[in-house]
Amino acid sequence: xxxxxxxxxxxxxxxxxxxxxxxxxxxxxxxxxxxxxxxxxxxxxxxxxxxxxxxxxxxxxxxxxxxxxxxxxxxxxxxxxxxxxxxxxxxxxxxxxxxxxxxxxxxxxxxxxxxxxxxxxxxxxxxxxxxxxxxxxxxxxxxx
Amino acid sequence: xxxxxxxxxxxxxxxxxxxxxxxxxxxxxxxxxxxxxxxxxxxxxxxxxxxxxxxxxxxxxxxxxxxxxxxxxxxxxxxxxxxxxxxxxxxxxxxxxxxxxxxxxxxxxxxxxxxxxxxxxxxxxxxxxxxxxxxxxxxxxxxx
Numbered sequence: 323x324x325x326x327x328x329x330x331x332x333x334x335x336x337x338x339x340x341x342x343x344x345x346x347x348x349x350x351x352x353x354x355x356x357x358x359x360x361x362x363x364x365x366x367x368x369x370x371x372x373x374x375x376x377x378x379x380x381x382x383x384x385x386x387x388x389x390x391x392x393x394x395x396x397x398x399x400x401x402x403x404x405x406x407x408x409x410x411x412x413x414x415x416x417x418x419x420x421x422x423x424x425x426x427x428x429x430x431x432x433x434x435x436x437x438x439x440x441x442x443x444x445x446x447x448x449x450x451x452x453x454x455x456x457x458x459x460x461x462x463x464x465x466x
Numbered sequence: 467x468x469x470x471x472x473x474x475x476x477x478x479x480x481x482x483x484x485x486x487x488x489x490x491x492x493x494x495x496x497x498x499x500x501x502x503x504x505x506x507x508x509x510x511x512x513x514x515x516x517x518x519x520x521x522x523x524x525x526x527x528x529x530x531x532x533x534x535x536x537x538x539x540x541x542x543x544x545x546x547x548x549x550x551x552x553x554x555x556x557x558x559x560x561x562x563x564x565x566x567x568x569x570x571x572x573x574x575x576x577x578x579x580x581x582x583x584x585x586x587x588x589x590x591x592x593x594x595x596x597x598x599x600x601x602x603x604x605x606x607x608x609x610x
Contacts, residue, residue: 375560377569377586382607385569385584387558414531416519416599418590421565423600425521425529440529442521442602444588446562455560456567458586460604463526 344415347422350445350452351413355428359407361400367393371446371453379458381439405432408439420447428459438462488559491566494589494596495557499572503551505544511537515590515597523602525583549576552583564591572603582606 350369357365370376370389378392379385380399386392399406413426421444428439444456494513501509514520514533522536523529524543530536543550557570565588572583588600 375562377558377560377567379569379584379586379602379604381604383584384582384606385556385558385571385586387569412529414521414529416521418519418565418599420563421590423521423588425523425531425600427529438528440523440527440602442523442529442586442600444567444600446565455562456569456586456588458523458584458602458604460523460525460602462528 340417343417343422347415347417347424347445347452348413350454351415351424351426351443354443354454354457355408355410361406363393363396363400366396366400369454371448371455373455375455377456377458379460381459381461385458405430407431421445422447422452427462437464484561487561487566491559491561491568491589491596492557494598495559495568495570495587498587498598498601499552499554505550507537507540507544510540510544513598515592515599517599519599521600521602523604525603525605529602549574551575565589566591566596571606581608 354369357369370392372389374388376389376392377385377387378395380395386395408428408430411427411429413424415422415424424443426441428441430437439459440462441457441459443454445452446455498513501513514536516533518532520533520536521529521531522539524539530539552572552574555571555573557568559566559568568587570585572585574581583603584606585603587598589596590599
């Protein structure tokens with residue numbers, strides 16, 4: 323082409339369509355929480371990259387490393403008595419090339435007085451998919 | 467070159483030297499904590515990307531978005547009475563192309579009975595530098 327491309331076009335050429343990427347990341351994040359709430363280990367397994375570099379920090383827990391330890395934690399949580407149903411709010415998605423990070427509030431249902439976990443999820447693009455490589459959740463101190 | 471390159475060479479061509487990248491990320495992470503402990507706002511500002519997409523979750527806090535809110539939180543913390551001296555342990559660095567995530571335990575000095583914050587820091591490559599785009603810390607429940 324002889325015509326100069328504008329900045330927007332250049333950005334599209336480099337990184338693809340931002341809105342399409344964001345939608346795909348939102349879908350991956352949604353799939354993670356669907357698996358979480360359904361206590362579905364197969365779906366949870368499908369949401370994650372299965373490597374040593376994945377990391378997961380549940381609220382109050384020490385950080386876990388590697389898919390073996392991380393999958394074990396989901397097995398334990400899914401078998402436990404804790405409430406795993408929540409309303410997600412404040413979801414914010416950022417995409418930069420082949421990485422995306424999502425922050426979201428997990429508002430637990432069935433916890434006395436309500437309980438909110440602030441979470442960050444990091445996804446890497448894997449072909450047409452986005453897979454979790456990191457999840458970190460922390461309890462938000464209740465407002466007094 | 468007529469000689470076929472092996473897989474390692476291909477990886478080097480694509481992503482640079484992994485050990486060099488890891489060292490640079492460790493240095494960026496160290497600079498963040500040096501600024502943190504020194505309550506040095508200029509150095510803290512230098513450690514971060516100054517964009518709307520940065521995110522920061524301090525232990526017990528709601529998630530903050532954008533450099534304005536994030537820098538304000540460091541201003542408040544640096545002016546506050548809380549202990550900001552810690553010993554870092556369990557640092558694990560993962561690099562994937564132009565993104566890196568670091569998990570590390572911040573073991574606070576001067577907290578009765580000791581206090582540990584599990585942290586995750588996400589860095590993006592910016593030319594020769596790595597800049598923070600996300601920090602998330604959560605208190606580790608004390609072992610009884």
